[in-house]
Amino acid sequence: MTATLAPSAPDHDDVFDILTGSSISFSRRVKNRAATAFMIGALLIAALPLLHLILTVVSKGAHAITPDWFTKDIPGNIGQTASQQQINERFAGGSATLDVTKVVLGMRPAIVGTLITTLAASLMAIPLGILGAVYLNEYGKKGRLASFIRFMSDVMTGVPSVVMGLFIYTVWVIPNGVSGASAFAGALALGCLMLPIVVRSAEEMLRLVPDNLREASAALGTRTWRTTLGVVLPAALPGITSGCMLAVARAAGETAPLLFTIGGVTALNASLSGGNTALSMQIFANATENTNEQTLLAWGAALTLITTVLFLTVLARFVTGRFANLR
Amino acid sequence: MTDEMGEVDDVTNTEVDVRVEVAEADPSLADERPVVFNVKDLSVYYAAFRAVRDVKIEIRRHEVTAFIGPSGCGKTTVLRCFNRMNDLIDGARVEGTLTYHGVDLYDPKVNPVEVRRRIGMVFQKPNPFPKSIYDNVAYGPRIAGQKSDLDDVVEQALRRSALWDEVKDRLKKSALGLSGGQQQRLCIARAIAVNPEVILMDEPCSALDPIATGRIEDLMSEIKLDYTIVIVTHNMQQAARISDRCAFFTTEVNEASDVRTGVLVECDRTEKIFANPTDERTENYVTGRFG
Numbered sequence: 001m002t003a004t005l006a007p008s009a010p011d012h013d014d015v016f017d018i019l020t021g022s023s024i025s026f027s028r029r030v031k032n033r034a035a036t037a038f039m040i041g042a043l044l045i046a047a048l049p050l051l052h053l054i055l056t057v058v059s060k061g062a063h064a065i066t067p068d069w070f071t072k073d074i075p076g077n078i079g080q081t082a083s084q085q086q087i088n089e090r091f092a093g094g095s096a097t098l099d100v101t102k103v104v105l106g107m108r109p110a111i112v113g114t115l116i117t118t119l120a121a122s123l124m125a126i127p128l129g130i131l132g133a134v135y136l137n138e139y140g141k142k143g144r145l146a147s148f149i150r151f152m153s154d155v156m157t158g159v160p161s162v163v164m165g166l167f168i169y170t171v172w173v174i175p176n177g178v179s180g181a182s183a184f185a186g187a188l189a190l191g192c193l194m195l196p197i198v199v200r201s202a203e204e205m206l207r208l209v210p211d212n213l214r215e216a217s218a219a220l221g222t223r224t225w226r227t228t229l230g231v232v233l234p235a236a237l238p239g240i241t242s243g244c245m246l247a248v249a250r251a252a253g254e255t256a257p258l259l260f261t262i263g264g265v266t267a268l269n270a271s272l273s274g275g276n277t278a279l280s281m282q283i284f285a286n287a288t289e290n291t292n293e294q295t296l297l298a299w300g301a302a303l304t305l306i307t308t309v310l311f312l313t314v315l316a317r318f319v320t321g322r323f324a325n326l327r
Numbered sequence: 328m329t330d331e332m333g334e335v336d337d338v339t340n341t342e343v344d345v346r347v348e349v350a351e352a353d354p355s356l357a358d359e360r361p362v363v364f365n366v367k368d369l370s371v372y373y374a375a376f377r378a379v380r381d382v383k384i385e386i387r388r389h390e391v392t393a394f395i396g397p398s399g400c401g402k403t404t405v406l407r408c409f410n411r412m413n414d415l416i417d418g419a420r421v422e423g424t425l426t427y428h429g430v431d432l433y434d435p436k437v438n439p440v441e442v443r444r445r446i447g448m449v450f451q452k453p454n455p456f457p458k459s460i461y462d463n464v465a466y467g468p469r470i471a472g473q474k475s476d477l478d479d480v481v482e483q484a485l486r487r488s489a490l491w492d493e494v495k496d497r498l499k500k501s502a503l504g505l506s507g508g509q510q511q512r513l514c515i516a517r518a519i520a521v522n523p524e525v526i527l528m529d530e531p532c533s534a535l536d537p538i539a540t541g542r543i544e545d546l547m548s549e550i551k552l553d554y555t556i557v558i559v560t561h562n563m564q565q566a567a568r569i570s571d572r573c574a575f576f577t578t579e580v581n582e583a584s585d586v587r588t589g590v591l592v593e594c595d596r597t598e599k600i601f602a603n604p605t606d607e608r609t610e611n612y613v614t615g616r617f618g
Contacts, residue, residue: 093465142417212454216514218415220521221444221469235457 002014035094057303064105064300072106074266074282074297105293107282108303109268113183114278116270117262118252120187121194125251129198130233133240136199137206138228150203156196164192169260181263184272189257194247201243204238222278238320245316249309255280279305344396360387361589363525363555364409369423371413376405379589381421384574387432391547391556393566393597401589402559403451404528405576408432409557410441410446444471447518451530454512455502455517460485460494463502463513467521477572480520488516489546508539517548519554526550528558532565544569563613566597573600575609 017023140146168189173180226304263275279301287298346599371379379401394402464481486492490512529612532540574594
């Protein structure tokens with residue numbers, strides 16, 4: 001049949017060779033292999049530090065995580081409560097001989113501190129940031145004010161976090177004297193850090209919402225604010241949540257903004273006022289000490305922090321996944 | 328062409344038949360239907376570019392008015408003036424007069440939101456919200472402040488758009504799971520649910536297959552008893568089948584500056600446009616010699 005249609009129908013074997021790729025020249029095959037190997041290699045090299053980091057943190061921090069870790073206070077001067085020998089034994093893996101009544105490794109104050117500081121910072125930055133993004137994308141658009149805010153937001157993203165800490169130290173901690181350093185001050189600094197991230201990522205997500213949805217809503221006699229609330233924000237919600245989670249993860253891990261603002265008080269303090277601490281603060285404080293127990297505290301805090309951020313991210317994915325069912 | 332008109336009307340109901348026959352027997356009677364929109368010397372600009380000029384049309388109640396013409400001649404642009412959708416485009420500007428029951432739609436005191444409540448629109452590409460089928464239809468009434476009897480409104484709108492039987496068991500499912508034709512009927516249901524006086528349709532069938540197109544055409548001839556319909560279409564057969572009145576647009580090219588401007592060539596009863604048009608350009612277009 002085909003022969004009658006095409007007078008010079010190609011030979012079956014030729015077509016087979018072309019379609020299976022066996023007619024591709026040797027040099028092209030070599031180049032293909034080399035390029036593939038190079039790309040996989042690059043991926044592995046990029047992933048290696050991450051894998052190494054996770055493995056190190058888990059292997060060094062895992063044995064700090066006991067029920068006490070979440071319920072007990074951060075030990076003070078460890079040298080007085082445990083002999084150096086016990087510490088060495090435990091660190092060498094001989095945890096069976098460790099007298100836990102003498103050294104109790106707890107991190108509760110820092111866990112609580114991180115949670116309330118990050119939560120307070122999120123409550124400040126996320127609503128403000130989303131409202132800002134709504135203004136930029138739905139109202140300001142290409143106007144001069146919107147362009148100015150967009151530019152300033154970009155500048156704010158580039159401000160080093162330690163400068164944010166100093167800024168809050170100057171405008172909040174110093175004027176408030178003794179009671180200045182607190183979880184609230186820390187949250188202010190973290191909120192400043194989160195705000196531009198939330199604004200720009202939320203704006204990006206709002207921009208991805210197709211204009212024909214806005215038109216469809218407007219054509220039904222809907223005001224812009226109703227369209228934004230009823231159609232645009234729900235459609236952009238999964239993306240906005242991801243952006244916010246990114247900002248939360250960033251804030252939870254920041255140390256520099258907290259250095260001047262949170263006070264570094266290791267006693268449990270579940271309120272926004274008064275000196276507090278955070279996991280990142282404890283990593284910084286304990287990792288710079290010499291004793292093995294202190295180092296173990298730092299590794300444990302690092303593992304807790306990574307796990308918390310991972311948990312928050314997975315939770316956000318799950319929640320937005322449910323919202324996104326109608327997409 | 329008149330035969331085709333009759334065919335479509337046969338499948339709707341006898342009431343329409345009678346009226347169409349009367350109208351055909353005495354065209355002057357059709358001209359006595361009240362004018363909904365009166366457009367005079369309308370020009371639309373996008374920034375400095377004049378997209379359409381000197382449009383003069385009357386849209387009459389309970390009629391289907393079709394805008395036909397080649398691509399880029401400004402049919403959609405003119406259509407979007409009727410519910411002030413062009414306001415949403417930066418730099419779009421209208422000159423001339425466009426009245427709705429005698430009121431200038433572009434009077435600075437007129438609120439475009441109120442205009443759009445009375446003048447609904449169905450778009451070229453089906454654009455259901457990423458919500459459930461029910462919420463899509465209930466969206467407009469909810470915006471208008473209706474809280475009770477939403478179930479009834481939704482059911483009525485879906486019945487009118489001939490979609491009820493297909494979706495009644497999955498009202499809470501996402502509208503994005505519907506086929507293209509179903510989505511477009513859902514968009515019509517969504518427009519009907521707010522009970523507008525006029526429904527503007529911008530090539531509502533261009534993304535649909537012939538069967539879905541047929542269903543939407545049937546739907547239009549049915550709902551024109553209650554609504555006034557203005558439709559933009561590229562499909563001349565469709566215009567001939569469903570419309571009572573036709574406006575033919577074309578593009579004028581300024582040879583010197585290569586600027587293209589849409590113009591209205593003529594607007595008349597559909598039979599006349601297709602059988603005996605006044606302008607030569609219309610005749611060339613409808614007989615397929617151009618465009």
